[in-house]
Amino acid sequence: xxxxxxxxxxxxxxxxxxxxxxxxxxxxxxxxxxxxxxxxxxxxxxxxxxxxxxxxxxxxxxxxxxxxxxxxxxxxxxxxxxxxxxxxxxxxxxxxxxxxxxxxxxxxxxxxxxxxxxxxxxxxxxxxxxxxxxxxxxxxxxxxxxxxxxxxxxxxxxxxxxxxxxxxxxxxxxxxxxxxxxxxx
Numbered sequence: 001x002x003x004x005x006x007x008x009x010x011x012x013x014x015x016x017x018x019x020x021x022x023x024x025x026x027x028x029x030x031x032x033x034x035x036x037x038x039x040x041x042x043x044x045x046x047x048x049x050x051x052x053x054x055x056x057x058x059x060x061x062x063x064x065x066x067x068x069x070x071x072x073x074x075x076x077x078x079x080x081x082x083x084x085x086x087x088x089x090x091x092x093x094x095x096x097x098x099x100x101x102x103x104x105x106x107x108x109x110x111x112x113x114x115x116x117x118x119x120x121x122x123x124x125x126x127x128x129x130x131x132x133x134x135x136x137x138x139x140x141x142x143x144x145x146x147x148x149x150x151x152x153x154x155x156x157x158x159x160x161x162x163x164x165x166x167x168x169x170x171x172x173x174x175x176x177x178x179x180x181x182x183x184x185x
Contacts, residue, residue, distance in 0.1 A: 002075075004068045006088050006100075012061040017053025023100035024107035026068065026086035031111025033072055034169040041069035076169045085161045094150055098141050101157060105137035108165070115172075123171045129164045136161070 010022035020028070025048065033039045045065045052058035068086075075083040085104050088097050109130065122130070136157060141150055 002071055002084065002086065004064055004071060004086070006086050009064055009068065009086065012057065012064045015054060015057035016049070016061040017057070018048065018051055018061065020048070020107070021100065021103050023085070023087055023104040025065075026072070027104035027107025027109075028111040028114075029065075029069060029072055029107075030076070030083075030085070030165055031108035032114055033069070033111075034076055034108075034165055035112050035115040035172045037173050039073065041066065041073075044069070076166065076173075081162075081166060083162055083166055085158065085165070087158065094147075094154060095141050098139055098154060101154070101161070102137050102139045104161065105133045105139075108161075109133055109137065112168070118172075126168055126171050129168055132160070132164065 006022045009025060013020060013022060013025060018025075028048075029044065032044055045062055048065065049058055049062060052061065072083070085101070087100050087104060090097070112130065121127075139157065142153070145153070
């Protein structure tokens with residue numbers, strides 16, 4: 001379960017003068033963590049906090065980010081499929097949630113891009129997901145659809161992000177565990 005909220009992270013980022021939204025920050029963290037066998041939270045936080053303008057708020061932000069790193073890593077590694085992208089609550093306007101969803105995808109792609117690509121390249125599944133996320137990063141609310149259809153489309157995109165993130169993690173991080181157990185048999 002996610003204990004760091006979208007609003008809490010967004011406020012901490014703004015107070016520290018970091019120019020990223022909560023959605024983009026969580027996307028960046030998730031992309032890095034999902035693709036990295038040896039994810040280094042301290043290094044990721046140092047890179048993010050390099051743009052912080054305020055010392056005291058940056059210390060609070062580091063605490064929030066540390067909790068978010070732990071929670072995200074546990075969710076991705078868990079067998080319960082608990083991972084969910086950190087996005088605004090459903091009470092927010094659909095336009096704001098859609099913009100955050102697009103920012104999350106942008107952050108995820110940046111985080112994924114910060115991890116060295118294996119010599120053999122990414123599996124086809126990961127390449128397809130990257131292409132999909134690049135498209136979703138340009139998402140906006142359609143004017144021709146009913147509000148119910150828009151909400152349904154948004155929910156489907158959130159579910160796709162949740163499932164595809166888990167799949168990227170399984171494809172890029174978990175195979176090393178699987179290959180070792182297969183080699184032992």
